[in-house]
Amino acid sequence: MGRKISEKEKLEGELEISKQANPFSMMLNIHDAAPATEEEKASRIKMRESTTYWQDAKVRFMKNQMALFSLGIIAALAIFAFVGPFLSPYKYDQQIRGSERLSPCLAHPFGTDNLGRDLLVRNMIGTRISLAIGVFCSIIVLVLGTLVGASAGYIGGWVDNLVMRGCEIIYSVPDILIIIILQISLKNFLDNTFPNMALGSAMFSIFIAFAMLYWVNMARMVRGQVLSLKEREYVLAAKAQGASGGWIVRKHLLPNAVGTIIVTAMFQIPSAIFTESFLSFMGLGASAPMASLGSLANSALSGLSSYPHWMFFPAMLIALIIFAFNNFGDGLRDALDPRLKE
Amino acid sequence: MLKFVSFRLLSSLVTLFLVITATFFLMFLVPGGPFLSEKINAATLAQINKKYGLDQPVYVQYGNYLKNLVKGDLGISFKRRGYTITEIIAEKFPVSAKLGALAIICALLVGLPAGMLAATKRNTVVDRIIMAVCTLGIALPSFIVSTTLLYILGMQFKVLPVIGLETPRNYIMPVFALSLSPTCYITRLLRSSILDIQGQDYLKTARAKGLGEQVVLFKHALKNALIPVITYMGPMVAGILTGSLVIEKIFSIPGLGKYFIDSIEGRDYTLIMGTTIFFAAILIVANLIVDILYCLVDPRIKY
Numbered sequence: 103m104g105r106k107i108s109e110k111e112k113l114e115g116e117l118e119i120s121k122q123a124n125p126f127s128m129m130l131n132i133h134d135a136a137p138a139t140e141e142e143k144a145s146r147i148k149m150r151e152s153t154t155y156w157q158d159a160k161v162r163f164m165k166n167q168m169a170l171f172s173l174g175i176i177a178a179l180a181i182f183a184f185v186g187p188f189l190s191p192y193k194y195d196q197q198i199r200g201s202e203r204l205s206p207c208l209a210h211p212f213g214t215d216n217l218g219r220d221l222l223v224r225n226m227i228g229t230r231i232s233l234a235i236g237v238f239c240s241i242i243v244l245v246l247g248t249l250v251g252a253s254a255g256y257i258g259g260w261v262d263n264l265v266m267r268g269c270e271i272i273y274s275v276p277d278i279l280i281i282i283i284l285q286i287s288l289k290n291f292l293d294n295t296f297p298n299m300a301l302g303s304a305m306f307s308i309f310i311a312f313a314m315l316y317w318v319n320m321a322r323m324v325r326g327q328v329l330s331l332k333e334r335e336y337v338l339a340a341k342a343q344g345a346s347g348g349w350i351v352r353k354h355l356l357p358n359a360v361g362t363i364i365v366t367a368m369f370q371i372p373s374a375i376f377t378e379s380f381l382s383f384m385g386l387g388a389s390a391p392m393a394s395l396g397s398l399a400n401s402a403l404s405g406l407s408s409y410p411h412w413m414f415f416p417a418m419l420i421a422l423i424i425f426a427f428n429n430f431g432d433g434l435r436d437a438l439d440p441r442l443k444e
Numbered sequence: 445m446l447k448f449v450s451f452r453l454l455s456s457l458v459t460l461f462l463v464i465t466a467t468f469f470l471m472f473l474v475p476g477g478p479f480l481s482e483k484i485n486a487a488t489l490a491q492i493n494k495k496y497g498l499d500q501p502v503y504v505q506y507g508n509y510l511k512n513l514v515k516g517d518l519g520i521s522f523k524r525r526g527y528t529i530t531e532i533i534a535e536k537f538p539v540s541a542k543l544g545a546l547a548i549i550c551a552l553l554v555g556l557p558a559g560m561l562a563a564t565k566r567n568t569v570v571d572r573i574i575m576a577v578c579t580l581g582i583a584l585p586s587f588i589v590s591t592t593l594l595y596i597l598g599m600q601f602k603v604l605p606v607i608g609l610e611t612p613r614n615y616i617m618p619v620f621a622l623s624l625s626p627t628c629y630i631t632r633l634l635r636s637s638i639l640d641i642q643g644q645d646y647l648k649t650a651r652a653k654g655l656g657e658q659v660v661l662f663k664h665a666l667k668n669a670l671i672p673v674i675t676y677m678g679p680m681v682a683g684i685l686t687g688s689l690v691i692e693k694i695f696s697i698p699g700l701g702k703y704f705i706d707s708i709e710g711r712d713y714t715l716i717m718g719t720t721i722f723f724a725a726i727l728i729v730a731n732l733i734v735d736i737l738y739c740l741v742d743p744r745i746k747y
Contacts, residue, residue: 275463275724280466283471286711287472372583376585379585379587380585383587384690385709399587406591406594406595420588421585424585425580428579428583
């Protein structure tokens with residue numbers, strides 16, 4: 103008898119037949135449903151390179167021109183504040199006899215004050231203090247708020263209740279007033295306990311006051327995130343495999359909440375700078391000969407009609423810093439947490 | 445509702461009590477007494493301290509302070525002799541309150557229409573300009589705005605008086621400086637909340653009934669969009685209160701804010717405490733009122 107027709111030949115034979123068949127036939131062509139070969143499969147797969155959360159965020163951020171521009175301003179301000187003073191021939195507390203109350207000129211681009219101190223370098227130091235206060239306060243808030251918020255949210259029960267009641271009370275307290283009170287008493291206390299403090303007791307008491315009041319926002323935010331994240335399936339899966347509480351918080355909850363945490367901390371920077379300049383303007387912040395932008399503006403107030411440039415430069419710098427950080431924070435929020443976009 | 449109000453009232457009292465306690469003990473951290481700077485001998489100092497009860501242990505002084513506070517007595521000023529703190533507040537607060545009230549009214553009168561305008565003309569030039577001004581207005585600290593105004597309008601062009609509050613024209617600059625940032629905030633808040641509720645079913649229903657755009661906007665949209673603005677009223681009162689501290693300093697307005705600053709500079713501790721407690725009480729009451737209003741305006745909120 104004839105040889106046995108293999109399965110493959112049979113298929114090919116049918117293919118020939120169907121090709122010759124009427125193209126208008128409604129009959130189903132079985133070969134259209136044949137399994138794809140490896141090459142065909144390869145040609146079909148259009149894989150995008152897998153991107154991490156951070157790469158995604160970076161792409162989104164780079165598209166945001168306003169945020170990039172703000173980042174540029176922040177970088178320029180940081181160079182101005184941290185590198186600038188080294189390039190200046192004057193020191194911030196150096197009183198140059200005979201060149202008091204100069205208008206802006208080549209030797210002193212920002213002019214000099216009533217004691218003959220170069221205002222350019224004083225503004226640089228002031229910007230440095232403002233930036234340092236913003237960053238330090240936001241780090242303190244970040245650490246304290248995240249710790250408290252994450253533990254309150256994760257442990258729940260009476261711990262959560264206690265923390266949240268505490269937050270509510272601190273939240274409804276008038277913050278500026280309490281900061282002023284804290285600042286006055288801490289400054290006196292620190293002056294007596296640790297004389298000759300490197301940073302200055304005023305600055306240090308501002309740090310403490312901020313840390314005590316502003317962690318609340320962060321703690322609330324983190325707690326909310328943790329509460330919603332801890333009900334997710336992957337946390338359940340981790341628990342089922344015997345993961346400990348600390349592991350779950352570190353490996354599953356915090357990484358997922360990190361966008362919100364960073365954005366909240368970022369917005370803390372301009373608000374801390376705002377408050378510091380406000381306090382210094384009222385004569386409560388940096389004490390002479392140290393200069394902060396607020397205290398420079400404060401000392402300029404009395405000579406406003408004759409020496410407007412004394413006020414102009416620190417005021418411009420404060421406005422620029424706050425504006426840049428606000429915009430940068432907005433951009434970061436849109437990049438890290440697109441759901442929050444207005 | 446009654447349960448909610450009484451609960452909020454209770455928690456406000458707790459907050460106020462904590463503020464008073466914290467303020468009292470923080471003030472105590474300050475070493476030395478209010479009379480230490482004056483040149484008097486030790487015996488006289490001891491006598492003065494005894495007279496004001498400063499020789500007693502802290503907790504006794506605290507107890508006395510609380511007892512007097514309940515009676516409405518905030519003590520006497522250490523620097524402004526012969527005046528009680530209550531008298532000073534009664535004398536100075538009306539000046540600040542008038543300024544603050546004007547600023548709140550201005551913020552609402554300008555902020556609400558501007559927010560509505562920006563929302564209805566969304567993505568047009570008008571909207572962009574309003575939003576740009578608002579971003580700037582929020583970023584600028586009030587002391588910068590007021591010194592700039594003071595220099596340009598008061599000193600260069602001399603169109604407005606620079607100190608005091610004698611004539612209505614004196615109010616223009618301080619009120620503007622005080623209300624700028626709340627105005628901008630209200631505008632942004634109202635704009636985004638109107639845009640938020642734009643797609644809601646009840647607005648579609650209202651339009652489908654054939655109501656005019658004006659009626660839909662004012663009667664249906666605005667009523668619901670106002671809720672976030674109402675919640676902002678508490679922080680706004682706080683902002684205007686603290687803002688008045690610097691504004692009164694800059695424009696030499698003899699209000700409570702300027703007095704508070706002076707008391708800090710002069711280390712008049714009873715006055716610092718008295719004004720802090722007074723300001724805190726105002727804020728706490730403002731927050732309480734806002735919470736109750738919030739509950740009344742939006743029947744969906746249940747406590």
